[in-house]
Amino acid sequence: MSMGLFKIEIRGLRVNTIIGVKPSERAKPQPVVINVEAWADLSEGVAGDSIECTVDYKVLKDELISYVSNTDFKLIETLADRLAKVCLQDHRVRMVKVRVEKPGALTGAEAAAVEVFRRRVSRLAKVFISVGSNINPELNVKEAVIRVRRILGPLRISTVYLTKPIPENQPPYYNCVLEAETALSPASVKGVLRGIESEMGRVRVSDKYAPRVIDLDLILYGNLIINNSELTIPDPEIGNKPFLALPLLELEPDLVIPGVNKAIRELAKGISGEDMKPLPDYTRELRRLASE
Numbered sequence: 001m002s003m004g005l006f007k008i009e010i011r012g013l014r015v016n017t018i019i020g021v022k023p024s025e026r027a028k029p030q031p032v033v034i035n036v037e038a039w040a041d042l043s044e045g046v047a048g049d050s051i052e053c054t055v056d057y058k059v060l061k062d063e064l065i066s067y068v069s070n071t072d073f074k075l076i077e078t079l080a081d082r083l084a085k086v087c088l089q090d091h092r093v094r095m096v097k098v099r100v101e102k103p104g105a106l107t108g109a110e111a112a113a114v115e116v117f118r119r120r121v122s123r124l125a126k127v128f129i130s131v132g133s134n135i136n137p138e139l140n141v142k143e144a145v146i147r148v149r150r151i152l153g154p155l156r157i158s159t160v161y162l163t164k165p166i167p168e169n170q171p172p173y174y175n176c177v178l179e180a181e182t183a184l185s186p187a188s189v190k191g192v193l194r195g196i197e198s199e200m201g202r203v204r205v206s207d208k209y210a211p212r213v214i215d216l217d218l219i220l221y222g223n224l225i226i227n228n229s230e231l232t233i234p235d236p237e238i239g240n241k242p243f244l245a246l247p248l249l250e251l252e253p254d255l256v257i258p259g260v261n262k263a264i265r266e267l268a269k270g271i272s273g274e275d276m277k278p279l280p281d282y283t284r285e286l287r288r289l290a291s292e
Helices: 043-048 057-069 076-087 137-152 186-199 242-251 264-269 280-291
Strands: 006-019 030-040 093-103 111-119 125-133 161-163 173-182 215-221 276-278
Touching (some): 006 076, 030 076, 125 137, 125 242, 137 173, 137 186, 137 280, 173 242
Antiparallel strands (some): 161 276
């Protein structure tokens, strides 16, 4: 039963970033001060007295620091708006107010400041699903996307890449990432994906590098962190695998990865896509099929 909304506050968070329009302002990072008020449905966490079922303000703080430290903006208005988006990444957050102050921006004044208020449009959780195949991938990736869309609804699809296999003595992969919104639980989404794999003839074996008809994995679910025998979210390999990190950056450049509490911009900085060949024609066809 809902217990109403709870307000979480983070006050006076000071982070250095590139902000401003003057050459002197863009020459080196300068401090901004961030204040956040987030209203969230925390009834499940309160009922179970569980940190895993609430919005962890330390996690949120670390996510904001990573995002601000790895982006640059000309306007504090834009920065405030993007930080509100980061806060709303957690589907339990219903409303957020973000205030960004720029100390010393005005002569004779303590700071210039901008405040933005945003409401969540949808209560659905945003989920990201990795797709891969190296057994007849041109057909199997299309079929998998059609089946996922049939159950989860509208999809956004990253660029599809031809990637080198591990080990190299097997056919190359087609890889991409799907973005959807859903009311299903993480376990239910995983069940949907495993069901599609089974219907398409996938048999999971102990060798995690074995060729596969289709591979569908839930890699992110809102801002949730889950680590048990059944499910690990976010996927711990996001920061190591180019075919996960780069498509995520393409789909949601303002994304922050929970758990590691780092912006996808930061994670992608050290990742090379040299072994990934974009398939633009195939990507356009896949997006067309997903929109029908």
